[in-house]
Amino acid sequence: MKIAITGHTKGIGARLYQHLSPNSIGFSKSTGYDITNPMDRARIVQESKDCDIFINNARSEFSQTSMLLDMYRIWYNDPSKTIINVGSIVAEKKIVPSARHDLLDYQAQKYSLKQTSQQLSEISKCKIIYKWFGYVGTEKILAKYPHFTPDQYITEDQAVDIILS
Numbered sequence: 001m002k003i004a005i006t007g008h009t010k011g012i013g014a015r016l017y018q019h020l021s022p023n024s025i026g027f028s029k030s031t032g033y034d035i036t037n038p039m040d041r042a043r044i045v046q047e048s049k050d051c052d053i054f055i056n057n058a059r060s061e062f063s064q065t066s067m068l069l070d071m072y073r074i075w076y077n078d079p080s081k082t083i084i085n086v087g088s089i090v091a092e093k094k095i096v097p098s099a100r101h102d103l104l105d106y107q108a109q110k111y112s113l114k115q116t117s118q119q120l121s122e123i124s125k126c127k128i129i130y131k132w133f134g135y136v137g138t139e140k141i142l143a144k145y146p147h148f149t150p151d152q153y154i155t156e157d158q159a160v161d162i163i164l165s
Contacts, residue, residue, distance in 0.1 A: 004048035006035060006067060007058030011138035012086065015156040016055060016163065025051070028058065035063040041070050049074055055163065056113075057086040061105075065112045068120070068128075075126040084163060085117045087132035131163045 001023055007013035008026025017026050027033035027044045034040045035058050044067070048054055054071050056064055068085055075081040090103070091110035110132075117130035135141055135153035142148065154162075 001053065002051040003053040003055060004044070004051040005055040005057055006033070006044065011140060012136055012156055012159045012163070013055075013057045015160050016057065019160050019164075029060075034060075035067050036060045038066075041067055045070050045074055052080065053082045053084065055084045055086065059086075059109065062109055062112055064109065065116050068113065068116055072120050072124060072126070072128070076120075076124045077126070079125045079127070081126040082129065083126060084129045084131060085113055086163060087114050087117075087130050089132055089134040091132060131165075133159060133162055 003020050003024045004027065005013055005016050005020070005024055006027045008017040008024070009028040009030050013026070013028070017024050025047065027047075029035075032040070033044055035044070041063075048071065054075075056067050056071070058064065058067070064085070068083060071083050075083065088106070088110040090107045091114040093107070114130050114132070117128050121128040133154055135145070135148070136159045137148070137150070137153040137155050141153065
C-alpha cells in the first residue's frame, strides 16, 4: 500500500510520514510543492495517482479544498482509492464573527473542506473521509499558546491514530 501525504515536513504531517515510511511519499512547500500553486497541485496529483491513499494535510487558505477537488477528479470512479482530509473541530461550530479574523478565516477554510468532503463522499466511488480534532501539541501550537496544559490538546501521535483509524 502506497500513501501520499501533503504537509509532510512539520507537525502532524511529519509524524504521519515517519509512521508510514517507507510506504509514503511526501509533498510540502519546503520540498517544492506549494498547494496554493495550481501547477504544484497538478504535480502532486500526477505523482500520487498510483498511490492507494492520499492524506490531504497541508493547509493554506482554501487550497486544501482545492487539493481535495484535484485528487477527486482523477480518483472519483475508483473504489480502491481513499482520500483522507485533515480537518479541525473549529468546523463543527457555527461560523460567527470573531475579534480574531485569522480564526474566522481558518474556520471558514476548514468548514469548506468539511462540506466538500461530505458532499463528494455521497457521489464518489472512491472513499472520501474527513477526520477532525481539536488542538494538537505541535511545536508551532505550543509556541503560540505557551499557557496550554496537556489536557488542552492531543499529541501528534494521538492525531496520527485518529487520522489512520
